[in-house]
Amino acid sequence: MECRDVCKSFYEEIKDSRSWKNLFLGKKREVKAVHQISFQIRRNEVFGLLGPNGSGKSTLIRLLSTLLFPDRGQLTIFGHDVVRDQRQVRRFINRVSVEASFFKKLSAIENLRYAARIYGLNTSEGERKALSILRRLGMNEDKAQTSLENLSRGMQQKVAIARALMTSPTLLLLDEPTTGLDPKSKRDVQEYVEEVMETHDATIILTTHDMDEAERLCDRIAIIDHGKIVAMDTAEGLKKQIGTASMEEVFFRFTGKSWEDVLADENTE
Numbered sequence: 493m494e495c496r497d498v499c500k501s502f503y504e505e506i507k508d509s510r511s512w513k514n515l516f517l518g519k520k521r522e523v524k525a526v527h528q529i530s531f532q533i534r535r536n537e538v539f540g541l542l543g544p545n546g547s548g549k550s551t552l553i554r555l556l557s558t559l560l561f562p563d564r565g566q567l568t569i570f571g572h573d574v575v576r577d578q579r580q581v582r583r584f585i586n587r588v589s590v591e592a593s594f595f596k597k598l599s600a601i602e603n604l605r606y607a608a609r610i611y612g613l614n615t616s617e618g619e620r621k622a623l624s625i626l627r628r629l630g631m632n633e634d635k636a637q638t639s640l641e642n643l644s645r646g647m648q649q650k651v652a653i654a655r656a657l658m659t660s661p662t663l664l665l666l667d668e669p670t671t672g673l674d675p676k677s678k679r680d681v682q683e684y685v686e687e688v689m690e691t692h693d694a695t696i697i698l699t700t701h702d703m704d705e706a707e708r709l710c711d712r713i714a715i716i717d718h719g720k721i722v723a724m725d726t727a728e729g730l731k732k733q734i735g736t737a738s739m740e741e742v743f744f745r746f747t748g749k750s751w752e753d754v755l756a757d758e759n760t761e
């Protein structure tokens with residue numbers, strides 16, 4: 493998997509009170525969400541993207557999952573260009589994100605059955621697989637029969653993971669899979685990611701704000717800030733570069749943000 497010189501800009505409408513004209517008409521401001529990012533990921537690697545809020549992690553995941561297209565640069569997944577060969581790319585990948593969408597009135601099982609159909613899987617085979625993933629993630633059959641709107645966010649996140657894994661994706665994009673989860677659910681998800689890596693031919697890209705999680709799960713970590721990769725290495729390598737034993741110190745040195753800053757940003761979102 494390769495990303496070469498990838499850039500993605502957005503245009504935000506801003507109101508400027510300095511002049512009446514701008515106040516009424518607004519004007520466009522360019523936001524460079526990711527800017528000239530380049531990296532290569534090896535097959536069966538867990539690659540972490542660590543960065544403060546708004547640093548460009550989700551944009552990069554959306555680019556890789558063909559939900560957005562780059563303005564410039566090239567992204568290839570197993571040799572397929574994400575823009576030119578979208579259909580092939582979509583067969584390899586699946587994505588779990590914090591804003592996973594479901595039919596909230598339906599149960600986990602019903603949502604998973606529906607997803608199996610959309611993915612073109614044998615429905616009972618898909619359901620069997622998803623249920624075994626849910627059990628492994630600590631969700632029992634009763635909960636799986638409960639409508640999604642009555643499940644906690646942690647439980648919903650487990651359903652999202654089961655849905656993504658149902659297709660046995662070769663590239664799994666996990667966009668903040670544990671953000672906002674209680675410690676037990678977080679551990680369940682992290683252990684499951686480790687299990688997937690041991691038992692499946694999978695490559696994972698994981699975005700997180702959690703430095704312990706990045707260190708525990710990732711073979712290599714890219715630190716991203718203001719749309720650029722400011723460091724990339726193993727956790728050990730990053731710590732060595734800074735001469736510290738702490739990932740929090742690494743994060744602070746490369747982004748100027750402390751863990752407390754990141755948590756405060758998360759709480760004000």
Ligand SMILES: Nc1ncnc2c1ncn2[C@@H]1O[C@H](COP(=O)(O)OP(=O)(O)OP(=O)(O)O)[C@@H](O)[C@H]1O
Nearest residue numbers: 502503504523525544545546547548549550551552
């Ligand atoms: N659709 C959009 N329109 C305008 N700006 C956007 C859009 N999506 C993202 N951005 C901007 O691009 C930048 C990167 O956002 P992105 O969501 O990729 O960051 P992130 O690292 O995933 O943040 P978080 O950790 O808060 O999820 C931010 O400045 C954000 O405001």
